[in-house]
Amino acid sequence: MPHPPRNRFRGQAVVIGAGIGGLTAARVLADHFEQVVLVESGMLPAVAGPREGVPQARHVHGMLARGARQLEALFPGLQAELIAAGAPLFDHGLLASTTVFAGRVPRVRGGVQAHGFSRDLLEWSLRQRVVSRPRVTVRDRSRVTGLRWSREARRVVGVRLAGGEVLDAELVVDASGRFSKLPHWLVEAGFPRPAVKVVDAGLAYATMLFDAPGQGFEALQHMNSAPDRPRGAFVVHIEGGRWAVTVFGAGGDHPPTDEQGWWAFAKTLGNDDLDALLASATPVKGTGIHGFKRTENRRNEYAAIRRWPRRLVAIGDSVAAFDPVFGQGMTVSILQAHALGETLARSGDLDTVARRTQRRVAAIVRTPWLMSVSEDLVWHHHRERGTLPLWLRPVLWYKRRLIRLVVADPEVFRMFLSVYHMVEPPTALVGPRVLAKALFKARRRWPVTPVTGNEGTR
C-alpha cells in the first residue's frame, strides 16, 4: 500500500531525471511537498516511443514481480492499463522458454507473473500519471549543471540549469542515471570523492524489433554462464503484437550490430524456440539494430561519506547501476523511491531525511549487487587473468548445483523464480530442503573451460 501522506513540507522538491527512478520519486514526493519539479535534460515525447537520454530503453526491459507490485501500489490500476495497451501478462514458469547451461527448463506453473512491455510504454504510462498530479511540474529539455549549496556547503538548496536558471529546493533527488555527475558535484562543493566499485563483465547487447505470429511462449531467456558460455538472448512479446529480441555476449564476445552479423550471432545459440521465432519474424521497418556496451556494475558508496550533505538524496542507477542481464535496475530504483517516501512519512525534520534515506538506499542495493557481481566477477577476473576471491568459490559451486536442479526439479525452479523476482530473499535457496537436494541430487561437476571466442556457445 502507498504510505499515507503524513508530513506536508513547505516549498518544492526537485528531482533530476525523468527515468523510472525519477518518475517514482516524483510520485512519492508529491505526497509530502507543496510542489515537485521533475527536471529532464532530454525531450519527453507526447506518445509512447523512443526518447533522448535513455538509450538503454531500446533493449528488452523485464520488470521483476517485486518491482511490479511496488509500482502497482504507487500507481493503482497501472497493470490493467498496460494490459489494455496490449502488454501480455503471463506466468513466468509456464510461458517463458528458459535455457540455462544445464539445459532447457521444463515449463511448469511458476506462480510468479511477468509482464511483456517496452520500456517506452512503461515510462510513458508512468509519466502520464505523474504529470497529471496537481503538485508535479515536468520540465523537459532542461539539463541540471550543478547543485546550489548553503553558505557553509553542508546543505543543498537547489539546482542550476544550463542557461543559468536556478531552481530553489527544500530537497533534491538525483535520479539522473548511470552517467550522473553527482560525484563531480560533490567534489566541487568540497566533499571527498565517493569511493566507487566497478565489476565489468565486458557485456554488450544488440536488439531488434520484430513482427511475428504467436509462438506458444511469451518470453525467452537463454542465459549465458561464466566463463565458458558468453552468449545469450532475451525475447519478450510486447504491446502491438511485437517481439523485442536482444542478443548479448559477455567477456568481450559482443554481438554485431549489422544485420547479417546479428542473425549469425543469434543462430550460434542453437536455441530451437529462438530459431522458430526468427524464421517467422519480419523486422519492424525503420527500427534497425541498437547496440549497448556500458553495462558494467557500478556502485557509488554514498552511504559511506561521513558527513553526507543535508537535503540531498541519490537513487537508482546514479547510486548503483547493474549488469542488465539480471533485470534488477528498475525494481531497485522503485524500491528506493518507496523507501524515500517511508522516510519522509516518518520524519518531521527534512535535515535528517537525506542521510537516513541514503542508508536505506545502500541497504536495498546490497543483495541485488551481490547477485549480480557473484557471476560477473568470474568474467572480470577471467579477462584480467586474476584469481577469483576465495569467498566466491563456494558461492559459485553452490549456484551451479542449484541451476542443475532448476532443470530437474520444479519445486527448486519455483523457489529460484521467486528469488530471481525478489519476492523471496536469496536465503530461501539455502533452506534445508533445497540445500539437501543441491548437496545430494545435483552431483555433476561444473565444467570450467576458458572463454575462447564463440566455441562455448555451440
Ligand SMILES: Cc1cc2nc3c(=O)[nH]c(=O)nc-3n(C[C@H](O)[C@H](O)[C@H](O)COP(=O)(O)OP(=O)(O)OC[C@H]3O[C@@H](n4cnc5c(N)ncnc54)[C@H](O)[C@@H]3O)c2cc1C
Ligand atoms: C541495456 C540495458 C538493459 C536493461 N534492462 C533492464 C531490465 O530488463 N530490467 C530492469 O529492471 N532494468 C534494466 N536496465 C536498467 C534500467 O534501465 C535502469 O536501472 C532503470 O531505468 C533505473 O534507472 P534510473 O531511473 O536511475 O536512470 P535512467 O532510466 O537512465 O534515467 C535517467 C534520466 O536522467 C536524465 N538526465 C541525466 N542527466 C541529467 C541532467 N544533468 N539533468 C536532467 N536530466 C538528466 C536522462 O536523460 C534520463 O532520462 C537495463 C539497463 C541497460 C543499460
